[in-house]
Structures are given as structure tokens and as C-alpha cells.
Amino acid sequence: MAEEAHSLAIDPVVQEALHKANLTERDLSAVAVTIGPGLSLCLRVGVQKARKIAGQFNLPIVGVHHMEAHALVARLIEQDLRFPFLALLISGGHNLLVLAHNLGQYTQLGTTIDDAIGEAFDKTAKWLGLDMRRSGGPAVEKLALEGDAESVKFSTPMKQHKDCNFSYAGLKTQVRLAIESKNIDFRIPISSTSCQDRKSRANIAASFQRVAVLHLEERCERAIEWALKIEPSIKHLVVSGGVASNKYVRARLDRAVKNNSLQLVCPPPSLCTDNGVMVAWTGIEHFCVGRFDPPPPADDPEDFMYDLRPRWPLGEEFAEGRSEARSLRKARMHPSLTSIIQASMQQQSP
Numbered sequence: 001m002a003e004e005a006h007s008l009a010i011d012p013v014v015q016e017a018l019h020k021a022n023l024t025e026r027d028l029s030a031v032a033v034t035i036g037p038g039l040s041l042c043l044r045v046g047v048q049k050a051r052k053i054a055g056q057f058n059l060p061i062v063g064v065h066h067m068e069a070h071a072l073v074a075r076l077i078e079q080d081l082r083f084p085f086l087a088l089l090i091s092g093g094h095n096l097l098v099l100a101h102n103l104g105q106y107t108q109l110g111t112t113i114d115d116a117i118g119e120a121f122d123k124t125a126k127w128l129g130l131d132m133r134r135s136g137g138p139a140v141e142k143l144a145l146e147g148d149a150e151s152v153k154f155s156t157p158m159k160q161h162k163d164c165n166f167s168y169a170g171l172k173t174q175v176r177l178a179i180e181s182k183n184i185d186f187r188i189p190i191s192s193t194s195c196q197d198r199k200s201r202a203n204i205a206a207s208f209q210r211v212a213v214l215h216l217e218e219r220c221e222r223a224i225e226w227a228l229k230i231e232p233s234i235k236h237l238v239v240s241g242g243v244a245s246n247k248y249v250r251a252r253l254d255r256a257v258k259n260n261s262l263q264l265v266c267p268p269p270s271l272c273t274d275n276g277v278m279v280a281w282t283g284i285e286h287f288c289v290g291r292f293d294p295p296p297p298a299d300d301p302e303d304f305m306y307d308l309r310p311r312w313p314l315g316e317e318f319a320e321g322r323s324e325a326r327s328l329r330k331a332r333m334h335p336s337l338t339s340i341i342q343a344s345m346q347q348q349s350p
Contacts, residue, residue, distance in 0.1 A: 002039060002041065002042050003039075003041035003042055003044075003045060006041075006042045006045040006046070007045050010045055010046065010049045011049070013276075014049065014053070017276065025053055025056070025057045025059075026057060028053075028057065028059055029059070029060075029287070030054075030059050030060045030061065030062055030283060030287050030292060031050045031053050031054040031059050031060075031061050031062070031283075032050075032061075032062040032064050032279050032280050032282065032283020032284070032286075032287075033046050033047055033049075033050035033061065033062070033063065033064060033279065033283075034046055034063075034064050034065075034066050034069070034279055035047060035063040035064065035065075035307055035308060035309050035312075036065065036066065036308060036309025036310055036311070036312035036334065037065075037066060037067070037309060037310055037311055037312040038066055038310060039310065040308045040310045043308045043309075043310065044306055044308060047306050047307070047308060048300075048306070051296045051300060051306075054295050054296055055295060055296045055297055055298040055299065055300070056298055058295045059295055060287070060292040060293060060294060060295060061292060061293045061294075061295070061296060062282075062283040062286050062287055062291070062292045062293070063293070063307060064279050064282045064283055064286075065282075065312060065314055065337045066274075066279075067089050067094060067096060067098075067314045068104070068106070068282055068314055068337060069278040069279050069281070069282040070087075070089045070091075070240040070241050070272075070278060071087040071089060071098065071100060071238055071240060072103075072278070072281060072282045072285055073240065073267050073271050073275075073277060073278035073281050073282070074087075074238040074240060074265045074266075074267050075281070075285070076267075076271075076277070076278075076281045077267055077268065077271070078236075078265045080236075081236055081238070081265055083100055083101060083102045083103070084099060084100055084101050084102070084227075084231040084233060084234050085099075085100050085234055085235070085236040085237070085238055085265075086098075086099055086100070086109075086223060086224060086227045086234055086236070086237045086238070086262075087099075087100055087237070087238040087239075087240065088216070088220055088223075088237065088238070088239045088240075088244075088253070089240055089241045090116070090117050090118065090216070090239070090240075090241040090242070090243040090244055090249070091116060091118045091241035091242040091243055091274075092116060092118030092119050092122060092135070092242060092243075093116055093118070093119070094111075094112070094116050094118075094241060095110075095111060095112035095116045095117055095166040095168075096108065096110070096111050096112075096314065097109040097110040097111070097164050097219060097220070097223045098314055098315055099223075099226075099227045099230060099231060099234075099315075099318075100238075101231065103285055103286065103289060104286070104291070104337060104338065104341040105315075105338050105341060105342070106314050106315030106316075106336075106337070106338050107230065107315050107316060107317075107318050107338075108313065108314060108315040108316065108317050108318060108321065109164045109223045109226055109227065109318050109321045110163060110164025110165045110166065110219055110223060110321050111165060111166070112165065112166040112167065112168065113165050113166070113167050114167050114168065114169040115167075115168040115169045115172060116166075116168065117166070117168055117212055117215075117216065117243050118135075118136075118137060118241070118242055118243045119168065119172075120168040120171055120172050120175075120208075120212055121135075121136045121137040121140050121212070121243065122135060122136030122137070123136070123172050123175075123176075124136065124140055124172070124175050124204075124205065124208050125137070125139045125140050126186060127175065127176060127179050127184075127186050128140070128143065128179065128184065128186065128190065128201045128204065128205060129184070129185070129186040129187070129188055129189045129190050129193070129201070130143060130189075130190055131189070131190075135242065137242065137243055137245070137246055138245070138246075140205050140208070140209060141209065141246050141247065141248060143190070143201060143202050143205040143206075144202065144205040144206040144208075144209045144248070145202075145206075146198070146199070146202035146206075147199070147201075147202030147203040147204070147205055147206030147207070148202075148203050148206060148207075149206040149207055149209070149210040150207070150210075151203040151206070151207055152178050152203055152204055152207035152208075153207075154171060154174045154175070154178070154207055154208060154211040155170075155174065155211070156211055156214050156215055156218070157170055157171055157211075157215050158215070162222070163222070163320070163321055163322075164219050164222050164223045164226065164318075164321050165219070165321065166215065166216075166219060168212065168215075171208070171211060171212060171215070175204065175208050178204050178207075179204060182200045182204070184197065184200060184201060184204075209248060213248060213249055213252050213253075214252075216249065216252070216253065217252055217253065217256045220237065220253060220256055220257070221256055221259075221260070224237065224256075224257070224260045224262060225260075226318065226320065226321075228260075230318075234262070235262060235263060236262060236263050236264075236265050237253070237257045237262050237263070237264055237265070238265045238266075239253055239264060239265070239266050240266070240267055240271075240272055241272060242272060242273045242274070243272075244266050244267070244269075244272040245269035245272045245273065250264070250266055291341070291344075309334040310334075311333045311334060312333070312334040312336070312337065313333065313334075313335075313336040313337070314336060314337055314338070315336055315337070315338040316336055316338055316339060
């Protein structure tokens with residue numbers, strides 16, 4: 001279904017982008033496209049379209065890492081943001097703390113060992129009977145404003161683990177049990193509930209949000225400590241990805257960052273959620289330093305094997321950041337973007 005939705009949307013979306021920019025394909029310098037990580041069926045739709053345009057108009061092509069694009073789009077809107085910097089990338093599928101040394105060179109300080117924060121927000125919204133048309137995050141954030149964030153005593157995840165990794169599976173379970181204990185029926189939308197039921201739901205939403213974000217704060221504070229040891233010149237923490245649109249998340253992280261004399265950089269909400277601008281900008285960054293592939297043939301053969309990287313780490317893991325609790329499947333995982341770029345730089349050097 002996702003592949004079909006992509007296939008139906010890709011042509012009109014590209015045409016609309018060109019039309020709004022008052023350009024044609026002949027005006028382009030290159031084509032940038034996400035090649036991973038993600039669902040391979042959907043990645044293929046984008047890569048096929050990109051290669052078709054690049055082949056027809058003899059344009060170089062730039063393969064982009066989706067998570068690098070989230071981190072780098074901040075450089076489009078914040079002129080003072082220079083390498084090195086720290087980035088927290090938070091979305092429905094990802095929780096990632098990375099130290100950006102330079103373009104294409106990253107150290108992974110922490111990641112999720114199970115669920116990402118966006119997934120926890122979405123599930124909480126669903127179980128509370130909230131309007132999911134936009135996504136769970138904004139719905140929970142809005143309801144939380146009506147609740148008491150101290151009313152439900154959820155425990156903060158991974159208190160005993162002194163690293164920068166994340167876990168939201170346990171918090172999700174705590175939320176589900178709290179909802180069951182209040183006899184909340186998610187099939188009854190919040191718009192149809194009693195005042196008392198609405199208050200119970202709001203209290204759970206506020207308490208969940210407080211602890212979910214407290215977990216982010218604690219991990220970020222440790223990551224800042226580690227990052228300053230590795231790169232003492234860092235001045236910024238970039239927070240991007242869909243969850244970075246949450247105003248409560250931004251306010252709490254801004255406080256944590258200022259306590260460490262750093263500056264928080266958040267792209268506007270339209271550039272936090274998945275978007276084409278971040279992919280284009282990352283393509284420009286790599287294109288300007290000569291990292292691109294030559295124009296593909298006008299027509300790929302039927303059996304052509306596309307370069308898709310569904311499981312593609314952004315950087316190498318920091319030794320102290322490896323989690324004992326983590327059981328990442330290493331099978332069919334592509335070498336990290338950082339290791340690929342380092343290898344190509346070594347080949348180019350005399």
C-alpha cells in the first residue's frame with residue numbers, strides 16, 4: 001500500500017515542485033534522492049524517478065542518507081551552524097544522537113534499543129482515543145495542556161544505564177496499564193467523553209509527555225558531556241525530525257542545552273517532518289564537494305539492481321555508547337555512510 005501511494009504521488013509532486021519554482025528539468029544542476037534508510041519498496045519508487053530524470057536530462061545524481069538530511073537541513077536556516085555540532089534526530093521511526101564532525105562524517109553516540117519516541121506518542125494518542133489525522137504527537141501535546149503532568153507516576157526509562165541510548169517500549173506499557181486502570185475506552189473518541197474521563201485522559205497525556213521528554217533531556221545532557229570531550233569546539237545542538245515540532249520538547253531541550261552553554265537549533269516544523277527540501281539541501285552540500293554519481297543511462301534495463309539501503313547506519317558507534325541491552329540485527333545492514341566516505345577519501349589521497 002505504501003509503495004502504491006508513493007507511485008501515485010511521485011509524478012505530480014515532482015511536477016508541482018518544478019512548477020512552483022518556475023523551472024524545468026533542463027534548469028537543474030543535479031538530482032538528489034533518498035537511498036536509505038527506509039522501506040525498500042518506497043525507496044525504489046524515488047530512486048527510479050530520480051534516475052529517469054537524471055538519465056533523460058544528463059544530470060549527475062546524489063544518493064542521500066535520510067537521517068543526515070534531517071541533521072543538515074538546519075544549516076539551510078541557521079547560517080552560523082558550522083561543523084562540528086551535536087544532533088538529536090527524533091521521529092516515529094528514529095531516536096538518534098550523533099556528533100557531526102564534518103559533512104558525511106558522524107559518530108553515533110546513542111540510538112533506540114526498541115521503539116522511538118514518535119512511535120510512543122502515536123500509540124498513546126491511539127489508546128487515548130485522540131484524532132490521529134495529522135499524527136499522534138500534536139494530539140497528545142494539545143491534550144497534555146489540560147492535564148496535570150505529575151498526576152500519574154510513570155518511571156523514567158533506562159535510569160540504570162549510564163549511556164545515551166533510548167528505550168520507549170516500557171513507557172508504552174506503563175501508559176497502556178494506566179489507561180486500563182482508568183477504564184478508558186479508546187473506541188470512544190475524546191470529543192464524546194465525560195468531563196471526568198477527559199480529565200483522566202489529559203492527566204495521562206501530560207504525565208506521559210513529561211517522562212518521555214525527561215528521558216530525552218537526560219540522554220542529551222550525557223551526549224553533550226561526551227561530545228565536548230571529543231570535539232571541544234561544538235556550540236550547537238540540532239534537534240530535528242517530526243517530534244522536534246513539539247513545543248514542549250523544544251522548550252525542555254532548550255533549557256538543558258543552555259545549562260551547558262550551547263545553543264539549540266530547530267528547523268521550522270515544516271522542515272522537521274519528512275520533506276523534500278532537506279533531501280535537496282543535503283544533495284547540494286555533497287554536490288558542492290564533488291560527491292555525486294555520473295548521469296545514469298536514459299533507460300535502465302528491466303533487471304537493473306538499484307542501490308537501495310534499507311538498513312543504513314549514519315555513523316560509527318561510539319565505544320562508550322554501545323548498549324548491553326541492545327540486540328540490533330546486523331544481518332543485511334549496509335556499511336555506514338561515514339565508513340563509505342572515509343574509504344573513498346583514502347582512495348583519493350595520494
